[in-house]
Amino acid sequence: MGKPNGFMEFRRELPSDRDPAERVCDWKEFHNQLPEEELKKQAARCMDCGTPFCHTGMIINGMVSGCPNHNLIPEVNDLVYRGLWREALARLTKVNNFPEFTSRVCPALCEGACTAGLAAEPVTTRNIEAAVIEKAYEEGWIVPRPPLSRTGKKVAVVGSGPSGLACADQLNKAGHWVTVFERADRIGGLLMYGIPNMKLEKWVVQRRVNLMAAEGISFITNTEVGRDYPAEKLLKDFDAVVLCGGSTRPRDLPVPGRDLQGIYFAVDFLSVNTKSLLDSRLKDGKFVSAEDKDVIVIGGGDTGTDCVGTSLRHKCRSVNQFEIMPRLPLERSWDNPWPQFPRIHKTDYGQQEAAALYGDDPRHYCITAKRFVGDESGKVKEVHTVNVEWIKDDRGRFTPREIAGSEKIWPARLVLLAMGFTGPENTLLDALGIERDERSNARADSESYMTNVKGIFAAGDMRRGQSLVVWAISEGRGAARECNKYLTGNTDLA
Structure with missing residues (x-):
């Protein structure tokens, strides 16, 4: 590598995101980008670690480790550090067709397996990837390259x-x-x-x-x-x-009151919103609006976060997010060692925005919906919940058990089911x-x-x-x- 001690000399730095109170007023991306010289420093943090796990894409005891595309991460980072951006693009696109997508939406499995993360903090690989591909578009390096010949198939x-x-x-x-x-x-x-x-x-x-x-x-x-x-x-x-x-096929929640109006699968809520946004900037009204509504999101993954962020941009009255699982630990647990992807508690963009607007993280853990209750017109107005604790059954498997006396009623005029597929x-x-x-x-x-x-x-x-x-x-x-x-x-x- 160009700077073997870079991870010791430079600290991990990420660009600041747009202010949550500002970005909830529009539908634009909220990530900023570091200046080129700072990006070179971040790339210099990629150490000559001998066996880089960042691009292995292995499954270790059921957990992923490194990039499934086997991105040539140390090579790309070294080329960025040297200012050889076009060469970095060639290495990046050798195994990844769409860096502009992965650098925006991937949880950075590579960073979870970064060797530098053992001693300090991992290299900002995803941010560097975004910089390489966007510079390539800006410089006109990415142009149509149809095949020179056709097979006829x-x-x-x-x-x-x-x-x-x-x-x-x-x-x-x-x-x-x-x-x-x-x-x-x-x-x-x-x-x-x-x-x-x-x-x-x-x-x-x-x-x-x-x-x-x-x-x-x-x-x-x-x-x-x-x-x-x-x-x-x-x-x-x-x-x-x-x-x-x-x-x-979205996972449903078959509890009493499921057929009430105002309960939607998250994928339907998100897709019609995007279509209306693209077609008319939401002026056609062909979407499910969360405006001035108490919103309950059931599901704690990325899709649930997207529902939170979308509801906030609609100017919902309140938003709460339910997760039946316990909150993840702040640091790796003993059964989640490096180089597995770290299963730790993180606060994503939707929760950051909700906290900025309403003063608190909207997520609630170890909680499950028992029933939906509607008004006289058949529209949902309440979600009845109970808290759970996770215990081992006679086979040693963890199962949820309801906690007596933990029942609660939540106001809800819009319920979004984000429990996976x-x-x-x-x-x-x-x-x-x-x-x-x-x-x-x-x-x-x-x-x-x-x-x-x-x-x-x-x-x-x-x-x-x-x-x-x-x-x-x-x-x-x-x-x-x-x-x-x-x-x-x-x-x-x-």
């Missing part, structure tokens, strides 16, 4: 989320004619309609889609394969198919005769990505279950590699 990619886009990008690079089907009116899947604007502005997604189209990829929107486009036509019209439809939708998989695994995902192993139907592959959340954008990109690349091998007999795709 045609591939259909169903779903335009991160796995579908990564798969399409790779297959196009290999010279195949790629068509991406998307049932929504815009390309991007989760990136477009599942992640709100303040985390990932949609011009960033469209910028990449435009680039891919200029490189020869065909995008077909407003077309659901299996309904608008007969599933049986796929293998007639195409030489191979890759299913990247995602895990889109249970698997892919059935329509297309049933129509194609795709076998499922025990979790209802498309059955395809991580080596071949091939389903039980010859010529049909599966990748992303549809194959491995609900996961991160970075995993989806890795899956899309893997499926493209194997699809290319199926079509040509060999592959030079990584």
Whole structure:
């Protein structure tokens, strides 16, 4: 490395975010960027650690460690430190098709496995990645590069989320004619309609889609394969198919009062908000508004945080977020050692904003909703909850037990269910005769990505279950590699 003692000389520094009270008044991204000279110092903190775990992408005792895309992190950081930005871009994009997405929405698995984090604080890899890719766009280094020759093979990619886009990008690079089907009116899947604007502005997604189209990829929107486009036509019209439809069946909460008005799945709340924002800046009224309402968000993950942040921008009256699990520790526990990703308590942007506006973190732990109660018009007005404690059953498994006397009634005019997803939708998989695994995902192993139907592959959340954008990109690349091998007999795709 250019500066082996950089992690000792320089402290970890991140750019300041926009003030919470200011940013809740708009839908723009809230992260700022460090000056170039400061970024070089941060890159200098990447030490010559011999065996860098940051890019391993391993699973250790069920926990992820390092980047699933195997980003060449030490090399990129060294090149940034030396001011060789264009070379850094080449190393960054060698294994990651979309650094502009991962640097905005990835939880930085690489930083959790950073060796410098053992002695001090991890390198600001995600921030450096964002700087490299945005500088590349600003300097005009990223331009359409269609393949020099075509194989004549045609591939259909169903779903335009991160796995579908990564798969399409790779297959196009290999010279195949790629068509991406998307049932929504815009390309991007989760990136477009599942992640709100303040985390990932949609011009960033469209910028990449435009680039891919200029490189020869065909995008077909407003077309659901299996309904608008007969599933049986796929293998007639195409030489191979890759299913990247995602895990889109939201987990429900079947308690009394669930059928009351004002209770929505988080994904529906977020997607219609983004569509209305893009179509009319929310002037068409075609979204679920939290304005002047008491909002309850059930679920403590990223999607729950997005619901909090969106509700605040609607100017809700209050917002509370329920999590049935206990609060994570402030530091790594004994069973979560480095280089696993640290499972520790963090305060994300939505909670920071709620605390700035209302004076407190909106999250409540070890709590579960027992019933919803409505008014005379059938609209939800209350959520009845009880606290729980986690105890071991006779098999040694932790289970929640209600705590007597902890019942509470919460005012609620809008309830958002953000409890994750249970698997892919059935329509297309049933129509194609795709076998499922025990979790209802498309059955395809991580080596071949091939389903039980010859010529049909599966990748992303549809194959491995609900996961991160970075995993989806890795899956899309893997499926493209194997699809290319199926079509040509060999592959030079990584």
